[in-house]
Amino acid sequence: MTFNRREFLKISSAAAGLAGLSPLLAQAKGKAAKAKVVIVGGGFGGATCARYLRLWDPSIEVTLIEMNKEFVSCPYSNTVLAGINKLKDLTFGYGGLKKAGVRLVRDEVTGFDTEKRMVKCKSGKTFAYDRLVLSGGIEMRFDQIEGYDATAQKTVMHAWKAGPQTATLRKQLEAMPDGGTFVISIPTGPYRCPPGPYERISMVANYLKREKPKSKIVALDSNPDIVSKKGLFLAAWKKHYEGMIDYHPNSKPSRIDAKTKTILIDVNEVKGDVINVIPPMRAATLTDWAGVRTDANSWCPVDLRTLESKAIPNVHIIGDSISAPTPKSGSMANNYGKVCAAALVELLNGRAPEPVPVITNTCFSATSENTAMHVADVWRMGDDGKWVKSKSGGISKEESELEWQYMAAWAKNIWADTLGL
Amino acid sequence: MKKRMATTALVLGMLCLGSAAWAAEPIDTRTRLLAANCAYCHGPDGKSRGAIPSLAGLEKGYFIQQMKDFKSGTRPATVMHQHAGGYTDEEVEKLAAWFAAVK
Numbered sequence: 381m382t383f384n385r386r387e388f389l390k391i392s393s394a395a396a397g398l399a400g401l402s403p404l405l406a407q408a409k410g411k412a413a414k415a416k417v418v419i420v421g422g423g424f425g426g427a428t429c430a431r432y433l434r435l436w437d438p439s440i441e442v443t444l445i446e447m448n449k450e451f452v453s454c455p456y457s458n459t460v461l462a463g464i465n466k467l468k469d470l471t472f473g474y475g476g477l478k479k480a481g482v483r484l485v486r487d488e489v490t491g492f493d494t495e496k497r498m499v500k501c502k503s504g505k506t507f508a509y510d511r512l513v514l515s516g517g518i519e520m521r522f523d524q525i526e527g528y529d530a531t532a533q534k535t536v537m538h539a540w541k542a543g544p545q546t547a548t549l550r551k552q553l554e555a556m557p558d559g560g561t562f563v564i565s566i567p568t569g570p571y572r573c574p575p576g577p578y579e580r581i582s583m584v585a586n587y588l589k590r591e592k593p594k595s596k597i598v599a600l601d602s603n604p605d606i607v608s609k610k611g612l613f614l615a616a617w618k619k620h621y622e623g624m625i626d627y628h629p630n631s632k633p634s635r636i637d638a639k640t641k642t643i644l645i646d647v648n649e650v651k652g653d654v655i656n657v658i659p660p661m662r663a664a665t666l667t668d669w670a671g672v673r674t675d676a677n678s679w680c681p682v683d684l685r686t687l688e689s690k691a692i693p694n695v696h697i698i699g700d701s702i703s704a705p706t707p708k709s710g711s712m713a714n715n716y717g718k719v720c721a722a723a724l725v726e727l728l729n730g731r732a733p734e735p736v737p738v739i740t741n742t743c744f745s746a747t748s749e750n751t752a753m754h755v756a757d758v759w760r761m762g763d764d765g766k767w768v769k770s771k772s773g774g775i776s777k778e779e780s781e782l783e784w785q786y787m788a789a790w791a792k793n794i795w796a797d798t799l800g801l
Numbered sequence: 802m803k804k805r806m807a808t809t810a811l812v813l814g815m816l817c818l819g820s821a822a823w824a825a826e827p828i829d830t831r832t833r834l835l836a837a838n839c840a841y842c843h844g845p846d847g848k849s850r851g852a853i854p855s856l857a858g859l860e861k862g863y864f865i866q867q868m869k870d871f872k873s874g875t876r877p878a879t880v881m882h883q884h885a886g887g888y889t890d891e892e893v894e895k896l897a898a899w900f901a902a903v904k
Contacts, residue, residue, distance in 0.1 A: 432837065436833070711841055714841045715838050715841070718834060718837045718838060719834065722830060722833075722834045722837075725830075726830070734830065734831055734834060736831075737834060738835060738838070738887065738888070738892070739838060740838055740884060740887070742841070742842055742880060742884075754879075754880060756880050756883040756884060757883070757887075758883075758884055758886070758887025758888070759887075760887065770886055770887035771886065772872075772882065772883050772884070772885065772886020772887050773883050773886075773887070774883050776879070780879070782852075782879060783879060785851070785852035786852055786853055786879065786880065788851055788852065789842075789849060789850065789851025789852040789853040790841070790842050790851075790853065792844075792850040792851045793840065793841060793842055793843060793844040793845075793849055793850055793851065793853065794841040794842070796844060796845050796850055797840040797841050797844065797845045798841075800845075
């Protein structure tokens with residue numbers, strides 16, 4: 381009897397599934413045979429998955445590979461642009477995960493061998509896994525906009541990954557003269573954080589209204605309309621920033637000139653004192669190296685019950701990188717991290733994963749220095765493996781000061797839940 | 802919850818050593834996952850760090866009644882009516898018992 385490679389892989393992965401029971405047996409025999417999970421990326425998805433794996437099955441050896449020393453929260457970072465919060469208020473160490481028994485490795489992943497189940501790092505180190513979790517977020521498609529080359533990227537910020545980009549954009553706003561123009565370019569979806577660009581407009585307007593009231597904002601949206609919470613944003617802009625925001629739909633940039641701070645839309649040139657160009661996005665580069673970035677738009681198709689890749693066995697993808705109807709938000713990444721952790725605990729112990737997970741999204745957006753609003757939805761797994769969105773979901777009736785308080789609490793709670801603070 | 806997990810781990814350990822004559826009450830992994838998903842707003846283990854109410858230690862009957870009232874609209878809400886409508890009565894009962902047991 382002979383096996384082809386695919387069958388052999390199937391059989392060996394089934395055996396590995398059963399072998400998940402073996403750590404307990406091995407312990408009894410005095411051997412160490414812990415199941416190994418390697419997670420790449422310590423954002424909302426990866427950090428949550430690591431923490432909950434350890435919480436739910438301390439016998440699993442969990443390694444988290446992250447290239448940055450600290451976690452910087454993307455949600456809430458628009459308030460830094462407004463000058464309401466400082467970047468350090470949204471920056472946290474990984475000590476809580478270490479305490480939870482997660483093995484932390486600060487390194488940069490350079491490649492994978494998914495047949496040998498091995499992760500390769502820049503330092504030369506390699507990490508073997510039974511299951512691999514990729515939580516790398518997004519890759520910016522600078523190549524989709526002419527002129528957005530490496531040199532342009534030094535002065536034109538996207539600030540769509542919180543950190544140095546956020547700090548630089550804030551400095552640029554601080555240096556902008558009163559009476560200047562802030563131009564923001566919004567990409568077509570799917571992109572990270574659907575309401576994010578409109579929250580950013582609100583937060584920059586909030587800063588300018590207080591500090592530089594003669595200034596203007598030009599919003600160039602590649603989409604045919606405001607993508608998320610439209611009525612709420614329009615009402616907030618009218619109430620707080622009337623006459624300041626010039627919004628243009630169907631305005632996809634074809635070229636930018638970083639030197640003259642110009643964005644070209646068809647034949648029209650739009651000049652600003654500060655330009656903020658958010659390019660289109662796709663799943664993180666490392667998902668391509670692993671061979672799992674396989675859908676037509678460069679996202680990762682997964683079994684939504686386990687988050688396992690539909691292309692490569694034993695590779696799971698969570699967070700913004702996946703191909704799914706759910707929004708690419710911190711809340712969702714946190715939830716997917718838990719669904720994946722729960723599935724891995726079952727799979728590594730030779731049991732069936734939860735067939736009907738329920739996940740939720742609650743996303744707050746700030747509209748002024750003390751008001752906010754939200755969108756909330758619940759998704760339940762259908763028999764066909766697709767999410768069914770509850771009819772009960774929806775958005776705020778109106779912005780409120782109470783929701784600013786809820787947003788602040790949400791931030792504290794999700795940071796604590798994700799990082800074990 | 803920690804105590805419960807510790808007990809389960811102990812029992813599993815015993816089972817593993819060959820004393821399989823008695824079985825522990827298995828962990829309800831489905832409710833554990835449902836409850837975990839509440840944590841990103843209500844705090845780890847339902848212990849909130851801010852204006853959003855904690856769920857830890859809420860009396861079971863109170864929890865169930867609030868969720869029913871959010872669902873029907875009897876209790877006006879900012880966010881929770883949108884969540885409550887997404888869960889079955891059985892799930893609400895199990896979540897209520899889960900959070901009531903959190904010390």
